[in-house]
Amino acid sequence: MTKLLQWLFGVSLLGALWALVTFDLLDLSLPQTYREVAWPMPFYLLISFGCYSLATVGYRVATFNDCEEAAKELQEQIKEAKEDLRRKGLKM
Amino acid sequence: MASRKTSRPNRDSGDKYSVLLPTYNERENLPLIVWLLVKYFGESGFNYEIIVIDDGSPDGTLEVAEQLQKVYGEDKIVMFVLLFPFKGTAYIHGMKHASGNFIIIMDADLSHHPKFIPEFIQKQKEGDYDLVSGTRYRGNGGVYGWDLRRKLISRGANFLAQVLLRPGASDLTGSFRLYKKKVLESLVEQCVSKGYVFQMEMIVRARQLNYTIGEVPISFVDRVYGESKLGGNEIVSYAKGLLMLFATT
Numbered sequence: 001m002t003k004l005l006q007w008l009f010g011v012s013l014l015g016a017l018w019a020l021v022t023f024d025l026l027d028l029s030l031p032q033t034y035r036e037v038a039w040p041m042p043f044y045l046l047i048s049f050g051c052y053s054l055a056t057v058g059y060r061v062a063t064f065n066d067c068e069e070a071a072k073e074l075q076e077q078i079k080e081a082k083e084d085l086r087r088k089g090l091k092m
Numbered sequence: 093m094a095s096r097k098t099s100r101p102n103r104d105s106g107d108k109y110s111v112l113l114p115t116y117n118e119r120e121n122l123p124l125i126v127w128l129l130v131k132y133f134g135e136s137g138f139n140y141e142i143i144v145i146d147d148g149s150p151d152g153t154l155e156v157a158e159q160l161q162k163v164y165g166e167d168k169i170v171m172f173v174l175l176f177p178f179k180g181t182a183y184i185h186g187m188k189h190a191s192g193n194f195i196i197i198m199d200a201d202l203s204h205h206p207k208f209i210p211e212f213i214q215k216q217k218e219g220d221y222d223l224v225s226g227t228r229y230r231g232n233g234g235v236y237g238w239d240l241r242r243k244l245i246s247r248g249a250n251f252l253a254q255v256l257l258r259p260g261a262s263d264l265t266g267s268f269r270l271y272k273k274k275v276l277e278s279l280v281e282q283c284v285s286k287g288y289v290f291q292m293e294m295i296v297r298a299r300q301l302n303y304t305i306g307e308v309p310i311s312f313v314d315r316v317y318g319e320s321k322l323g324g325n326e327i328v329s330y331a332k333g334l335l336m337l338f339a340t341t
Contacts, residue, residue, distance in 0.1 A: 003257055004339045053251065060247045065234025070311035074202060081127040090123055090156075090165045 018042060093170065100228050110192035110273075113200040114174075114182035116147040121201050126160050126169065136210040143190055144171045144200075145182040159270040183280055187273065195271045201316060204268040209308045212270040215306045222275045222303035225261055225295065225308035226268035233263075233309030245322055249330060255295055256338045261305050264292040268310055275303055280308040288326075289333025296341050 001009070019025060021038040082092065115122060120294060126142060133140045144157045154173060161169040170189065174182055187195060196212070198204040204226070212224045227233050229250065238246070253264050265288045271279075278301065297304060298332045 002160040002341055003337075005199060005208050006107045020224060053255075057244070057247050060229070060251070061240070061243050064238075064243045064247065065232060065311075065314065066231075067234045067311035070205065071236040071313050072236075074205065074313050076123055078202075085123050085127060085163070090159050090163060092120075092123065 015042075098267075103140050105138075106190035107194060108141070109133070109194045109196055109209075109270075110172070110186075110190035111140060111142045111196045111198065111209075112145065112183060112186040112190070113142060113198065114145045114147065114186075115149060115153050115157075115200045117149045117150070117151045117153060119151045119153045122153055122156050125200050125202055125206070125219060126311060129209075130164060130168070132206045132209055136213070138210070138213060139332045141167065141190070141192060142169050143186045145186045146168065146171070146173050147182070148173060165292050180221075183276070186279060189282070191272065193273050195269070195273050195276050196269070197276075198268045203314055203316070205311065205313070208268070208308060209270075211308045215308050216270055219304065219306055222272050222305035223298055224270040224306040224308060225263060226266050227261070227263035227307045228263045228266060228310060228312050231309030233311065235312045235314060237314035245327070249334075251325075253292060253334055257336060257341070259292075260299055261295050262307060264295055266310075266312075267291050268312075270292075279303075284297060285333050285336065287333075289331055289337070292333065293337060293341075296337055300341060 018038055018041060021030060022035055024030060033043065083092065113125065118125075122144070129140070129142055144153075146154050146157065154171065156306065157169065157171045159162075161171065172185055172189065174185055183195075183197065194216070196209060198206075208226060210322045212226070215221065222341075228235055229247075235243070235246075250262075250264060253259070257264075275298070279294050279297055282297050283290055285293050
């Protein structure tokens, strides 16, 4: 199953469950509180996911390592390499 | 009479590492990256070859490659010219002529540092991984030379790809990797995209085929970013590629 199909399947399943509870499709006579809680769920989940995404990406950007030393090391090695290659006869 | 102990135990393991370097106008960087590769492979004792696959560079990259062949030997520096600018094709071409049983792909512009290669090799041996991916996003991996905007785009794009594809690897668009040769061969056959998306597709398909993936944190030193900003076009093609993978894998 492709990821798209997995998502469609998952969303359909959750959607069916939600509709079942919110609109009482099977006439289960669930208490009113269930229906009241279920009704805004999709909205809440979307908002939660949005917040989670922002927080996660924000955290990852903030902790993204800056490799200062790697850059310095590279610069030094470049000098060393140029010297050595010149000695070995490379025309640069 | 003291016998000289071998200081190169790794040389006898029978493994050979072919480094594929697709180049375009890398006249200045090619000697440097080759020097670094020779240095780190030399120190580690592993058997290797460097395969330069040039895309018809007008700046004389091939001439420099020829000079490097004279310095380091034709068994160490192998060269080809390609006429189709497509990273996937460079790999296919390079692989056909690679004599190693492992293939290392990396950028030739010094953003990837050969010092990580012995770590890749070590990691691969640890778990007999089918592929080892260099990651900028885990451990002490990271980037030099990126501003906030670039970092935001990078992390955001990666987050999206993680949510949609759940690939099991932290850095999908990285192109510093070690593959078993037969694994790379089977993956390249299946992949249809190019650029960033090609690298993502390789990982996704590797997961599909149940190949094992190891990760090694790497530092990515971007000296090019100032000249080639990440524009709207690239972002759009990334999004398209991501959706394609989402829908087809």
